Amino acid sequence: MTAEIARYDLHNRRRSTLWYAVGIALYMLVIVALYPSFKNSSELNKLTEGNSPLAALFGATGTLTSPAGWVNVNAYANFLPLIMLLMTIGYGAGAIAGQNEDGTLGLLVVLPLGRQRILAGKTATMIVQALILVVTVAACVYLGRAFQVTLDPLHVATATLAVLLLGVDFGLIALALGAASGSRGTAIGISSALAALCYLISSLAPVVEWIHPLRYASLFYWAVGNQQLSDGAGPGSFVVLVAVAIAAAIGANIAFRRLDVR
Amino acid sequence: MTSAVETQALTKSFGATVAVDGLDLRVEPGQVFGFLGPNGAGKTTTIRLLLALHHPTAGSARVFGRDAFRDSVAIHARCGYLPGEFALHPRMTGGRVLEWFARARGGVDERLREQLVERFDVILDRQVRELSKGNRQKLGIVLAFMHRPELLILDEPTSGLDPLMQNEFQRLLRETIAEGRTVFLSSHELDEVQRVADRVAIIRAGRLVVTDTVRALRRRAPQTIELRFATPVAPAVFETVDGVQRVTAEGNRITLQTTGQLAQLLRVIADHDPLDVVARHADLDELFLTYYRPDGADDDR
Numbered sequence: 284m285t286a287e288i289a290r291y292d293l294h295n296r297r298r299s300t301l302w303y304a305v306g307i308a309l310y311m312l313v314i315v316a317l318y319p320s321f322k323n324s325s326e327l328n329k330l331t332e333g334n335s336p337l338a339a340l341f342g343a344t345g346t347l348t349s350p351a352g353w354v355n356v357n358a359y360a361n362f363l364p365l366i367m368l369l370m371t372i373g374y375g376a377g378a379i380a381g382q383n384e385d386g387t388l389g390l391l392v393v394l395p396l397g398r399q400r401i402l403a404g405k406t407a408t409m410i411v412q413a414l415i416l417v418v419t420v421a422a423c424v425y426l427g428r429a430f431q432v433t434l435d436p437l438h439v440a441t442a443t444l445a446v447l448l449l450g451v452d453f454g455l456i457a458l459a460l461g462a463a464s465g466s467r468g469t470a471i472g473i474s475s476a477l478a479a480l481c482y483l484i485s486s487l488a489p490v491v492e493w494i495h496p497l498r499y500a501s502l503f504y505w506a507v508g509n510q511q512l513s514d515g516a517g518p519g520s521f522v523v524l525v526a527v528a529i530a531a532a533i534g535a536n537i538a539f540r541r542l543d544v545r
Numbered sequence: 546m547t548s549a550v551e552t553q554a555l556t557k558s559f560g561a562t563v564a565v566d567g568l569d570l571r572v573e574p575g576q577v578f579g580f581l582g583p584n585g586a587g588k589t590t591t592i593r594l595l596l597a598l599h600h601p602t603a604g605s606a607r608v609f610g611r612d613a614f615r616d617s618v619a620i621h622a623r624c625g626y627l628p629g630e631f632a633l634h635p636r637m638t639g640g641r642v643l644e645w646f647a648r649a650r651g652g653v654d655e656r657l658r659e660q661l662v663e664r665f666d667v668i669l670d671r672q673v674r675e676l677s678k679g680n681r682q683k684l685g686i687v688l689a690f691m692h693r694p695e696l697l698i699l700d701e702p703t704s705g706l707d708p709l710m711q712n713e714f715q716r717l718l719r720e721t722i723a724e725g726r727t728v729f730l731s732s733h734e735l736d737e738v739q740r741v742a743d744r745v746a747i748i749r750a751g752r753l754v755v756t757d758t759v760r761a762l763r764r765r766a767p768q769t770i771e772l773r774f775a776t777p778v779a780p781a782v783f784e785t786v787d788g789v790q791r792v793t794a795e796g797n798r799i800t801l802q803t804t805g806q807l808a809q810l811l812r813v814i815a816d817h818d819p820l821d822v823v824a825r826h827a828d829l830d831e832l833f834l835t836y837y838r839p840d841g842a843d844d845d846r
Binding site for chain 1: 600
């Protein structure tokens, strides 16, 4: 029955999921294809010389002309999480609060499933959508070998999985906020603001001294802010990202149980 | 026998607004229970409480003798629901909607589903957003009935239906009751309810005003008597008679409404030598309007 809920939402979101995947694939293919033109550019590395906070703000730190540096600064540090969060926060806010505002949630809740199964179905939908996105990205990075973007496949896999978990974390936070407030707008607003704050902390931590100790509080640090693409995401990252996902899912479950559905 | 629906002091507040206030209801199995009230009276909130969509602020709701919220999964397996604001994903086709809900319920009798689709002429190949209000409502009727539920909770079910479909729907209700199933029918339209309901409850401002059989309510409804005299008669003559509620005079014609015994009234009428006496059947509409009005008959609660 949980699978039916997931099938329902996946079917109704199939177009947007497809276009997210097509869009990110095109972007990634352009990025890896451009690498040979930039890999010997000494000018590019000057951007991050002297630990420029402005460059850091766009996720640019360290060497940019290495394969890991190039893919990181153009995708993993900023664009990929942004697209991932657009998708998961958008879905998370819409899955309970949005459907309740549209008046379509009531018919699901009166099915003999129970709210917990409905929530499990929504969570599964979110994970499947995020999975489609990251598998597309990982495949494009792998195809980058044809353009001298040679990265350790295991490191790419763990870093990509960390991005997936980052998206699921914020998606579940949006889901929980939506179930608690009953408002899609509130859920999108608060979870986006939280994500932006986490991004700023993680991006500026390497170059701004007083922010540096705060980096552990940022989910971006655990997903993309600690050389995950060149060194692989470690067990610490997965522990934190999975723990937050579990906590947010529990919060969503409690809030959904209490929600007055239209 | 266990009631199909039973509420005790059921209360639901939204902040300072009390939507349902200490509601005591009892619906016996095998009957159509009409739940009437003006817009905003608390009908939809009550239904949402029965279906565990809303949490009660106080009191309890039981369906088939089980707690509406704690045992909601088991209850929902035996209920069919048509919401007043029936909404579906706009891009799903009618056919896909029916298929998906049937699967989510663990399967339904496909023959019954097809019969209902045919009977209500449901459009299956168009997206929900392309359907008119009436065609969406017909889809909702099939969704509510297709798993042959023991209890149907219907909120303004004929909204948007043409008269032919309304008749078909009433036939469906009668068949449902004949099979021993129960219908909780909420509406603000008396006509819709009195044609099919065995028993009705009227709710106003979240409170139960009256609950009784349609026959008993009809007995209580005011009777209208139209009189014509040779010369004008002062209305005050009738106003003092027991049971007379309203008297209007126009020339030598008098119209009055009464709920009391007729003997005394007829004697007073006879004293003035009427030329014509016309008594109309009990006017149930008028009775309900009395209950609907804010200054209505709370004494009869």
